[in-house]
Amino acid sequence: MIKKDIIYKGAEAEICVSKYMNYNVVEKRRVHKSYRINYIDDKLISSRTREEAKLMIEARNKGVSVPIIYDVDLISGIITMEYLTGKRIKDILNNLSEKKRQTLCKKIGESIARFHNNDIIHGDITTSNMILLDDKVHFIDFGLGEKNSEIESKGVDLHVLMEALESTHSKYSDCFKYVLEGYKKELKDDANQVIKKIDEIVKRGRYR
Ligand SMILES: Nc1ncnc2c1ncn2[C@@H]1O[C@H](COP(=O)(O)OP(=O)(O)O)[C@@H](O)[C@H]1O
Numbered sequence: 702m703i704k705k706d707i708i709y710k711g712a713e714a715e716i717c718v719s720k721y722m723n724y725n726v727v728e729k730r731r732v733h734k735s736y737r738i739n740y741i742d743d744k745l746i747s748s749r750t751r752e753e754a755k756l757m758i759e760a761r762n763k764g765v766s767v768p769i770i771y772d773v774d775l776i777s778g779i780i781t782m783e784y785l786t787g788k789r790i791k792d793i794l795n796n797l798s799e800k801k802r803q804t805l806c807k808k809i810g811e812s813i814a815r816f817h818n819n820d821i822i823h824g825d826i827t828t829s830n831m832i833l834l835d836d837k838v839h840f841i842d843f844g845l846g847e848k849n850s851e852i853e854s855k856g857v858d859l860h861v862l863m864e865a866l867e868s869t870h871s872k873y874s875d876c877f878k879y880v881l882e883g884y885k886k887e888l889k890d891d892a893n894q895v896i897k898k899i900d901e902i903v904k905r906g907r908y909r
């Protein structure tokens with residue numbers, strides 16, 4: 702029997718460290734909700750697991766660093782993936798030198814542009830959902846992601862990160878500016894349209 706250590710318990714999923722063949726892996730297992738009817742719960746778990754795995758595979762194919770998927774079990778709602786033994790961006794960003802923080806934020810922006818070039822919306826770009834390993838920013842947690850080509854969705858995707866940076870890394874208010882620099886550099890469409898959208902979203906929030 703392989704030993705499994707739970708390293709994280711969230712509302713939707715738990716993460717445990719395990720072995721698959723000879724690889725160190727994590728299993729992301731979606732948990733059942735007692736308030737949902739069993740039949741509906743099974744369907745939701747199965748479809749969310751499938752959607753998350755599909756987006757991860759597509760993102761990886763488009764050149765964004767994402768954990769390798771080894772197995773997907775739609776019945777039990779488990780994605781078995783590469784265990785990224787790096788550091789969460791959330792835990793390191795505040796302790797970097799200005800220069801390194803700038804480089805890292807640009808890289809993050811470039812990766813987001815690569816998603817968006819392929820109409821992949823991550824859905825929850827926070828610094829907890831990015832892991833730095835081998836000098837590359839890996840993205841995890843596509844549970845809220847979708848395929849969508851609208852500028853609005855891309856703007857919302859970036860706005861989530863803007864707010865995450867403002868709340869968790871408020872001392873470093875220039876982080877998002879660097880993210881946008883990287884984004885502009887790598888986006889195939891006109892990034893200014895997306896940036897305009899972000900401004901609109903910010904204003905909407907203010908007058909709500
Ligand atoms: N492939 C992975 N490698 C290493 N740690 C991971 C991996 N996937 C998830 N984690 C850890 O588990 C936490 C929760 O996983 P996540 O997919 O973000 O679940 P949730 O949807 O509940 O936020 C992450 O913040 C990260 O610390």
Ligand SMILES: [Mg+2]
Binds near residue numbers: 829830842
């Ligand atoms: Mg998460």
